[in-house]
Amino acid sequence: MKRILTMQDLSCVGQCSLTVALPILSAYGVETCVLPTAVLSNHTMFKGWSYLDLTPQIPEIFGYWKKNEFKFDAFLLGYLGKAELMDLAEDAFDGFSAKGSEIIIDPVFGDNGKLYGGFDLNYVAAMRRLLRRADYILPNVTEACFLTETKYIEEYDENFVKELGNKLKKLTHGKIIITGVEFGGKIGEYIADEEKILWHELLPVKKHGTGDIFASVFTAKLLAKESVTQACESAAAFVRECIKKTDDNHFYGVQFEKILNGANK
Ligand code: PXL
Numbered sequence: 001m002k003r004i005l006t007m008q009d010l011s012c013v014g015q016c017s018l019t020v021a022l023p024i025l026s027a028y029g030v031e032t033c034v035l036p037t038a039v040l041s042n043h044t045m046f047k048g049w050s051y052l053d054l055t056p057q058i059p060e061i062f063g064y065w066k067k068n069e070f071k072f073d074a075f076l077l078g079y080l081g082k083a084e085l086m087d088l089a090e091d092a093f094d095g096f097s098a099k100g101s102e103i104i105i106d107p108v109f110g111d112n113g114k115l116y117g118g119f120d121l122n123y124v125a126a127m128r129r130l131l132r133r134a135d136y137i138l139p140n141v142t143e144a145c146f147l148t149e150t151k152y153i154e155e156y157d158e159n160f161v162k163e164l165g166n167k168l169k170k171l172t173h174g175k176i177i178i179t180g181v182e183f184g185g186k187i188g189e190y191i192a193d194e195e196k197i198l199w200h201e202l203l204p205v206k207k208h209g210t211g212d213i214f215a216s217v218f219t220a221k222l223l224a225k226e227s228v229t230q231a232c233e234s235a236a237a238f239v240r241e242c243i244k245k246t247d248d249n250h251f252y253g254v255q256f257e258k259i260l261n262g263a264n265k
Pocket of ligand 1: 009011016017040042043044045079108116208209210211212
């Protein structure tokens with residue numbers, strides 16, 4: 001069985017970050033270890049939130065992990081919350097990688113042309129540096145724009161996305177997958193290595209937390225030796241199904257729990 005370390009925040013309410021990564025990766029048969037970077041009362045799309053920064057605790061956690069010689073076959077990074085955590089992420093890669101381990105980074109910090117609450121350009125710069133360690137990166141279009149210092153535009157085309165992919169290649173040796181590419185009435189992922197967009201049906205509703213679900217399923221499928229294209233297809237199909245199964249009045253996330261029992265089928 002593969003063992004993964006997922007490093008992201010724990011939002012107590014909100015169906016995002018660790019509360020989706022842990023159940024989803026586990027359901028796909030991956031031993032899932034967690035490194036919570038912060039505890040939030042709820043995610044930042046609600047009306048206000050409390051934030052307990054766990055950064056000072058992490059060196060002590062690493063101390064015990066060293067003593068116990070823990071190693072991980074993969075790392076999945078999502079919302080970290082503070083630029084200081086990037087150095088600790090590198091310490092984790094340096095100290096706890098099993099042979100052939102892979103690093104998947106979803107540089108969660110924004111959407112719709114804007115940074116999420118609590119993030120600034122200093123965070124973006126730290127993430128830009130961290131990406132050089134990644135084997136796979138999963139930015140959305142907004143994050144790709146910030147990372148490459150490209151002006152975000154609402155209406156773009158395939159050339160714009162290709163250009164983002166080319167600029168991201170300068171930041172990482174990893175495989176680049178730009179998520180949430182949307183134009184012409186479709187949604188998809190741009191797979192930079194193949195210079196192609198993998199298109200899917202565009203649903204009329206947008207839901208929070210779907211990027212975190214996409215990253216979790218994508219990672220589980222990569223660990224199960226699916227290709228990048230297959231892993232994207234699986235992840236997009238899972239997200240689509242979650243959105244379809246979510247009650248209309250459930251506004252803050254998707255009810256992935258409704259389909260999780262079928263994750264291994
Ligand atoms: O889904 C990404 C995410 C994760 N964690 C927290 C968030 C968000 C997006 O807003 O607020 C705390």
